[in-house]
Amino acid sequence: MSERSEQIGKRVGCAAIVAAAAVTLGLSIHHDVQFTASVTTPKWIAEQAVKLRQETCIYHAIRAQVPKGAAVYVISPDYRPTQRLSELSTLWAVPQANLADAQWRLSLVPAHGHCDGLALEVRRV
């Protein structure tokens, strides 16, 4: 192979690498820009603000309705709120794995006017 054709080959190879890299990285940038646009719409931001407000409301409800340091057992028909109550009880109450070890039972129930459609229900065991 002549020097000239080898040189042309290398330039073509470099161009191919730069093109492949530019397209690959460009596509991922395009994907991220689209995704960021989808999670910065006023509607999405408002929805997330409601969720955070609900979580904060439950966090404060636990501190208002449950004695500090109490052994609590969390149970709800839905798995997700059950776990969320254990998480938000941290630093205030002590979640128990068994009902027999707990003094209080915490649940989340649907309610109007409380934490955006949810209310904390506290019952003595």
Next chain:
Amino acid sequence: MKALLMLAIGLGAAGIVPAAAVARRSPVVVFLAPLIGAGMAAVAAGIELGAGGSITADYIAVVVIVNLVVIAWWLTARRLAQRTAQPPATSTQAPRMSWVWASLTLVVVLGCLAVPLMALRAPMIGWDANSIWLTHAFMVYGGHHELLTGLQNVAYQFSNPDYPPLVPAVGALAFKVFGLGNLHLAAVMTILLSACALGVVGTGIATAGIGGRRPTRIAGVVAAGAICIAGFAVSGISEVEGYTDLLWAAAAVGAVIWGLVLPRSPQALGVAWISAAVASLTKNEGLTTALIILVLIAFRYRPISRREPMVRSWAERAGFVVLPALPGLAWAGLIRHIGVHDAFFKSAPAGAFKSASIETPLSRAGATIAAIGPHLAVAPVALAVLLAGCWFLRRDREHARLGNPAWLWIACLGSLATLLATYVIGDFEIHTWLATSVSRTTIFAQVVLYADIAIWMVIAADGAFTRADRQSSQRASSAGEQVPEAPEGPREPLSQR
């Protein structure tokens, strides 16, 4: 704004001296300093768990000690250098950026990171961000007793109590400063740290092009910005919801770029070690991946040689691995010492997805490979770019003193092999486990392959202006020039072509 203040002052100011001591005037200092601060917060959380105290007191103690040690080391090293008055060996110096290029790199990287960070306008806290990281941040915030009893409490088994403490420690520190009024603050801290880790990757890629012509430098800066956005792109929604997978993955990729790709130098080694330590303190997957990368770095910096005494060289290599991994390994040992074990291998938490009895290792492996595959769509492109790069640009890569690409690929494949083994040996029902995690556990492999493509792009931008490999080597040997040494490290993949 509060999170940015915490990042810049609470973490960045605490880590700026060690960062400047390691990376000197490189723009990576801006991103490395908060990561060092976060690493010190993780060490403080380990002390809080093992010895007592509160996160604030322990953090201040760690920051003061680390900064004093670094200042003492800096002064001693400077005096020794002045006394011996030997010119520094140029071959061990990291490529230096002029302030113009350093500023341009910073502006572009920060500008690009601002694009995905716009998602912070929506106050999202994801599932794991609540279940694991916010819960653990509360525990760390509460002090020694709260942390110890919380991690040992079986009611919290869903939160993976054995996970490393970097993210909870940073969240707890932010709550200590700004109060518990805004729960989203901890998630924002995680996202900003992820951005910093990507900044380390980006500045590393820009550094790869700094020794070249102007088009190469421009390509390096463009690639640096692109990789920052690509990192968030592959992570999807989880990373703007406060998940930590991008943080450990980007930190591990930073360790790969600085430790296995950039020319060997004390500065690059220091940045790689810090990045690996951050990965190991963020998540269990980060610890295993960091160990793989650190072993590879040890062999790159201390290659096997018959001339050196065997015991000494292996002791040095062991030091190269253990020293940066020590905080992560210490946490893993401490957490087992207090009776907390990994939920994936011991027993699944109550209510979670237990392994089905009909599953065999083969069926689990098949399901895992089928699930991982779609997330590695970038792999064929990366492989094609690797082959083309090795064919056309091998000598350009050697001229730039960049590491053999095999190092990066071994790190990637090693991480994937560990991931596969975890899914095969683990105790959870495989399909549910994969559905809920595989998009996040493959982030490291994806980002490291994007980074490899970006590095080849920088080399190609330079190589397009140089002569073909064979011609340049012939010219060099006929002119009596010394042909640059072959890239260090594993030579088989390149020499076999």
